[in-house]
Amino acid sequence: MIAISGLTKTIEHRTMLAGVDLSIDRGGSVAVSGPDREARSTLMQILATLVRPASGTIVIGGLDAVADVYRVRRLLAYAGPTRILPNRLRVDEYLRFVAGTRHQPSAAADIAADLVGLKRNASIEAIVDEARGRLTLATAIASSAAVLLLDQAFDGLDVPARDRVCEWLVAARHRGTVLVVAENEPVAGLCDRNVALREGRLLETSVEAPPDRAAAARELVRA
Amino acid sequence: MRAVVLREALVAARRPALVGAAIVSAGLLALFPIAWGVRGIPTLGGISLYDQQFRLEWVLALALLPWTAARVIANERGDDFVGLSALTAIQPSRLLLARLLTATIALVAVIAGALPVVISAQQMSAVAASRLVADQLALLTFALPAAIITVWWMQLTTDRLLGWLGAAATTLIVVTLGRLSVATMNQAAIALAAISVCAAAILLARADVWWRYLSEPKE
Numbered sequence: 078m079i080a081i082s083g084l085t086k087t088i089e090h091r092t093m094l095a096g097v098d099l100s101i102d103r104g105g106s107v108a109v110s111g112p113d114r115e116a117r118s119t120l121m122q123i124l125a126t127l128v129r130p131a132s133g134t135i136v137i138g139g140l141d142a143v144a145d146v147y148r149v150r151r152l153l154a155y156a157g158p159t160r161i162l163p164n165r166l167r168v169d170e171y172l173r174f175v176a177g178t179r180h181q182p183s184a185a186a187d188i189a190a191d192l193v194g195l196k197r198n199a200s201i202e203a204i205v206d207e208a209r210g211r212l213t214l215a216t217a218i219a220s221s222a223a224v225l226l227l228d229q230a231f232d233g234l235d236v237p238a239r240d241r242v243c244e245w246l247v248a249a250r251h252r253g254t255v256l257v258v259a260e261n262e263p264v265a266g267l268c269d270r271n272v273a274l275r276e277g278r279l280l281e282t283s284v285e286a287p288p289d290r291a292a293a294a295r296e297l298v299r300a
Numbered sequence: 301m302r303a304v305v306l307r308e309a310l311v312a313a314r315r316p317a318l319v320g321a322a323i324v325s326a327g328l329l330a331l332f333p334i335a336w337g338v339r340g341i342p343t344l345g346g347i348s349l350y351d352q353q354f355r356l357e358w359v360l361a362l363a364l365l366p367w368t369a370a371r372v373i374a375n376e377r378g379d380d381f382v383g384l385s386a387l388t389a390i391q392p393s394r395l396l397l398a399r400l401l402t403a404t405i406a407l408v409a410v411i412a413g414a415l416p417v418v419i420s421a422q423q424m425s426a427v428a429a430s431r432l433v434a435d436q437l438a439l440l441t442f443a444l445p446a447a448i449i450t451v452w453w454m455q456l457t458t459d460r461l462l463g464w465l466g467a468a469a470t471t472l473i474v475v476t477l478g479r480l481s482v483a484t485m486n487q488a489a490i491a492l493a494a495i496s497v498c499a500a501a502i503l504l505a506r507a508d509v510w511w512r513y514l515s516e517p518k519e
Contacts, residue, residue, distance in 0.1 A: 222389075
């Protein structure tokens with residue numbers, strides 16, 4: 078589903094990525110950790126087609142992510158440190174708009190709001206910055222994209238919301254969704270692979286999902 | 301595309317500027333005969349109340365339409381606009397097209413809001429209905445260039461105030477140039493609409509390149 082080869086990026090004379098290679102199959106998941114948050118974000122933004130790589134190739138769903146940006150974006154949903162402007166809209170209106178552009182039913186928007194613990198009728202203007210982070214995560218969930226890119230997306234979540242979202246994400250993986258999660262520390266039980274980004278390169282170690290969360294996810298899939 | 305148009309329309313409808321501009325426009329036009337009577341301003345060479353009010357309508361359109369468009373369109377510009385394209389998986393050109401359509405409709409609503417007042421002036425001045433229709437259609441056509449100029453400016457500047465001032469100045473300049481080039485204001489409005497459609501086509505053609513990626517600091 079995702080194949081990255083020889084990816085490099087330099088920003089303001091600083092090497093963020095120095096030849097990143099990564100391959101993820103359908104339904105696969107990778108947790109990207111490491112001390113350099115900026116470099117992780119750069120990798121995630123390149124995967125989200127928001128930033129152009131200096132060199133290397135990225136193929137997502139069989140499409141070249143540089144040559145075919147707009148078709149690739151239909152496969153992706155990115156939740157990261159991007160701004161959401163209120164525009165006098167409510168949470169449900171915004172999420173339904175996102176779901177609508179992705180040809181998803183309104184129910185997907187309502188489920189996303191409930192998962193991250195946002196009041197549906199709350200004004201975006203009124204919710205604090207932390208909750209806007211939750212709204213970004215909710216947009217990714219509402220879009221039901223084939224590839225979910227989550228960059229520090231769990232920061233604003235309380236424990237119950239974090240558990241609900243993790244269970245939903247594991248269930249999504251079982252439906253074939255690809256998950257790439259960038260966090261300071263890997264979220265336990267969420268991803269089946271763990272890679273660390275150090276000095277612009279990815280170092281890989283495998284992680285198994287704990288059985289309890291995997292079982293809960295299977296229950297969700299059956300439901 | 302439908303979802304984007306609906307969202308832009310919802311954003312525009314929620315802005316107090318839309319209703320405010322419609323009230324100011326209709327209110328000032330309604331005050332005109334109250335202030336000057338059925339003959340209008342005596343020093344304006346004996347032209348009818350309707351003609352005098354139509355001039356005022358143009359002045360109000362020049363002053364209010366760029367401001368209204370700048371206030372009612374959604375806030376995403378620059379990197380926020382790129383983010384919106386990624387979030388919705390919709391090309392920037394289509395997002396802009398929706399924005400242009402919504403802005404034009406909002407401006408048409410502002411002009412149309414004053415129609416009852418204009419019709420009463422036409423009745424008081426015994427002007428032919430065909431003239432009223434032609435004048436108002438020309439003015440409604442002017443909503444298109446006003447919307448396109450403002451959306452252009454709002455996309456190119458990060459500051460809303462600067463965008464509005466730029467749009468207002470550009471609108472004034474192109475209307476003045478248009479009026480100097482052709483015989484009547486109605487012809488000028490139609491010529492400006494045709495030119496602005498070309499300008500919109502250029503903006504839409506380049507949008508997918510200009511707003512493809514987030515801006516990066518210069519090396």
